[in-house]
Amino acid sequence: EIQAFAPSTLPGSQLSDLYLVFYFDMRPFNKESSGFSLGVTFFVMVLLVAASMTFTSDANRLVLQPVEKMIERVEAIREKPLLAMKMADDEFKAEEIKKARIERARRSQ
Numbered sequence: 001e002i003q004a005f006a007p008s009t010l011p012g013s014q015l016s017d018l019y020l021v022f023y024f025d026m027r028p029f030n031k032e033s034s035g036f037s038l039g040v041t042f043f044v045m046v047l048l049v050a051a052s053m054t055f056t057s058d059a060n061r062l063v064l065q066p067v068e069k070m071i072e073r074v075e076a077i078r079e080k081p082l083l084a085m086k087m088a089d090d091e092f093k094a095e096e097i098k099k100a101r102i103e104r105a106r107r108s109q
Contacts, residue, residue: 001027 006021077084
């Protein structure tokens with residue numbers, strides 16, 4: 001907390017004589033430095049939390065939801081095998097409706 005500065009280029013014969021020593025109180029600098037360190041730590045923590053939440057959201061949307069949907073379909077088909085035909089027809093109809101909407105949007109522009 002307190003730093004001393006003394007002349008370091010004195011020859012050995014003069015060290016026994018009187019010379020000036022300066023003492024500096026480093027507490028204000030240390031407080032300011034620790035405040036900045038806390039700020040950086042908090043900023044990095046916020047960034048890591050945000051990145052973690054984004055990663056979790058993307059993983060759920062891109063991996064878990066499609067896998068869960070496939071598992072539900074497989075279980076439904078296992079219980080009623082003829083249901084696979086109806087599911088395929090429903091998906092085909094949904095794709096055709098989506099294509100028609102996109103085509104209408106293009107024409108209206």
